Amino acid sequence: MLGRGKEPAGASRHRRIEAYLGRLYGYACSLSEDREAAQDLVQDCALKALSATRVPYDEAAYRAWLFRILRNTFLDRRKRNGEVFIGFDETEPTNLNGEIWHCDDRLVSVLTVRIGITKLSASHRDVLALIDMVGFSYAEAAVFLGVPVGTVMSRVSRARQALLMAIQENNVQPLPQSSKQVAK
Amino acid sequence: MIPSWETLNAYVDGELPTVEAATVARALAEDRVLAGRAASLTRLKAAVQESVEAIEIALPRPSRPSWRPLALAASVVLAFVIGVLVAQVPWQGPVQPPWLADARAVHTAWITSDQAETAVDGGLMLATMHKAGPGAYLPDLSPSKLRLSRLEPVRLPGRERPALHVGYRGTRGCQVSLLIVPAAAGDTPFPRDLTLHDAGPSHGYVWRTRSHGYLLIATGMDEARLDLIARTVQRASLEHSPFGQETRTALRESRERSVPCRG
Numbered sequence: 507m508l509g510r511g512k513e514p515a516g517a518s519r520h521r522r523i524e525a526y527l528g529r530l531y532g533y534a535c536s537l538s539e540d541r542e543a544a545q546d547l548v549q550d551c552a553l554k555a556l557s558a559t560r561v562p563y564d565e566a567a568y569r570a571w572l573f574r575i576l577r578n579t580f581l582d583r584r585k586r587n588g589e590v591f592i593g594f595d596e597t598e599p600t601n602l603n604g605e606i607w608h609c610d611d612r613l614v615s616v617l618t619v620r621i622g623i624t625k626l627s628a629s630h631r632d633v634l635a636l637i638d639m640v641g642f643s644y645a646e647a648a649v650f651l652g653v654p655v656g657t658v659m660s661r662v663s664r665a666r667q668a669l670l671m672a673i674q675e676n677n678v679q680p681l682p683q684s685s686k687q688v689a690k
Numbered sequence: 691m692i693p694s695w696e697t698l699n700a701y702v703d704g705e706l707p708t709v710e711a712a713t714v715a716r717a718l719a720e721d722r723v724l725a726g727r728a729a730s731l732t733r734l735k736a737a738v739q740e741s742v743e744a745i746e747i748a749l750p751r752p753s754r755p756s757w758r759p760l761a762l763a764a765s766v767v768l769a770f771v772i773g774v775l776v777a778q779v780p781w782q783g784p785v786q787p788p789w790l791a792d793a794r795a796v797h798t799a800w801i802t803s804d805q806a807e808t809a810v811d812g813g814l815m816l817a818t819m820h821k822a823g824p825g826a827y828l829p830d831l832s833p834s835k836l837r838l839s840r841l842e843p844v845r846l847p848g849r850e851r852p853a854l855h856v857g858y859r860g861t862r863g864c865q866v867s868l869l870i871v872p873a874a875a876g877d878t879p880f881p882r883d884l885t886l887h888d889a890g891p892s893h894g895y896v897w898r899t900r901s902h903g904y905l906l907i908a909t910g911m912d913e914a915r916l917d918l919i920a921r922t923v924q925r926a927s928l929e930h931s932p933f934g935q936e937t938r939t940a941l942r943e944s945r946e947r948s949v950p951c952r953g
Binding site: 520523524527528529531532535541542543545546548549550552553556611614615616618619620623634637638639643644659660662663666667669670 | 695696698699700703705726729730731733734735737738739740741742743744745747748749861862863949950
């Protein structure tokens with residue numbers, strides 16, 4: 507897939523990456539859990555993509571290539587800094603018992619989702635970002651992650667269940683009892 | 691048939707084959723609770739999509755200019771003309787002092803090595819600074835997101851006292867070397883004013899204080915950012931004062947505007 511067809515150069519290379527900047531940043535945030543580090547990751551990724559001698563011509567292949575650069579850059583940094591990274595294949599959280607979530611869907615908003623995502627495991631954040639933020643199909647995500655399509659399907663459903671549970675837990679917090687109330 | 695949670699998710703994602711999708715659609719039409727769950731999932735998917743905050747990210751400049759034959763030919767002619775002109779007049783530019791090449795060698799060896807970072811604590815810092823002699827100034831470049839990652843005495847050829855190699859490492863591949871060289875009698879002096887020496891992707895800034903010569907070197911760093919760092923460190927080395935709030939803000943903003951370093 508690399509280098510076939512007429513390869514865009516110079517300014518058009520910039521324009522091509524610019525179309526993905528928002529999604530690259532979203533994926534970088536989900537990987538690093540840090541906005542500043544995410545910006546650095548995107549810049550690093552863009553630099554590598556702009557400096558590459560061969561670039562995929564096909565748009566789907568280009569997108570996968572770009573996001574792979576980002577992911578590899580993230581993993582390389584972790585390794586270089588000697589940071590411990592649990593990884594994307596850790597055991598799924600045990601509190602997911604497969605029950606279908608039932609809750610008031612008025613709780614689902616951009617704000618509650620942002621908070622809920624921070625509670626997810628790396629594996630769940632990863633697959634949700636790839637499907638919902640980046641826009642990969644299950645098949646594309648499977649190739650990207652190196653797992654069967656069925657695994658992606660399972661991870662997506664469990665990730666959404668975990669996210670809904672996190673949103674629900676964040677919204678149903680018992681009010682703290684003050685010491686005066688306790689005294690009474 | 692009640693579709694499973696997995697199937698419902700795949701339905702919302704448009705990942706089911708036509709026949710299976712039609713079966714789920716029929717089930718949703720007959721079951722209001724199930725339809726509500728599918729609606730919640732759709733809402734959740736949209737919220738995740740929209741949860742990415744809009745942000746402006748500066749893209750690096752193209753690393754490879756698109757050479758065109760005409761521009762190349764023009765460059766060759768221009769270079770020839772300049773070469774002829776330069777050969778006819780005495781050279782009055784800055785002479786490359788001998789210690790500049792040595793300093794560059796120290797910097798290059800550091801950035802190309804896989805050496806583990808020096809754990810710089812207060813005690814080590816004091817002890818090492820002592821070797822560089824009184825009056826040496828060690829700047830804190832954390833406002834520019836450059837952390838101290840190396841502090842080693844180094845021997846430069848022909849010098850009795852060791853120089854100090856201070857290495858700063860950024861989060862986007864930037865590595866900056868500061869060499870603090872004790873002044874020595876009879877040596878080619880460092881320039882009093884901040885002077886820039888270019889060597890390909892490496893830029894070296896040189897200046898001196900009363901007691902030391904300083905070299906600040908970086909490879910592939912955004913020029914405006916490095917220039918601000920050099921001017922800031924030079925001023926601080928003369929005044930021996932920490933950076934003020936305005937300077938710290940300027941360093942931070944300069945870093946945010948800059949592109950990552952290229953090796």
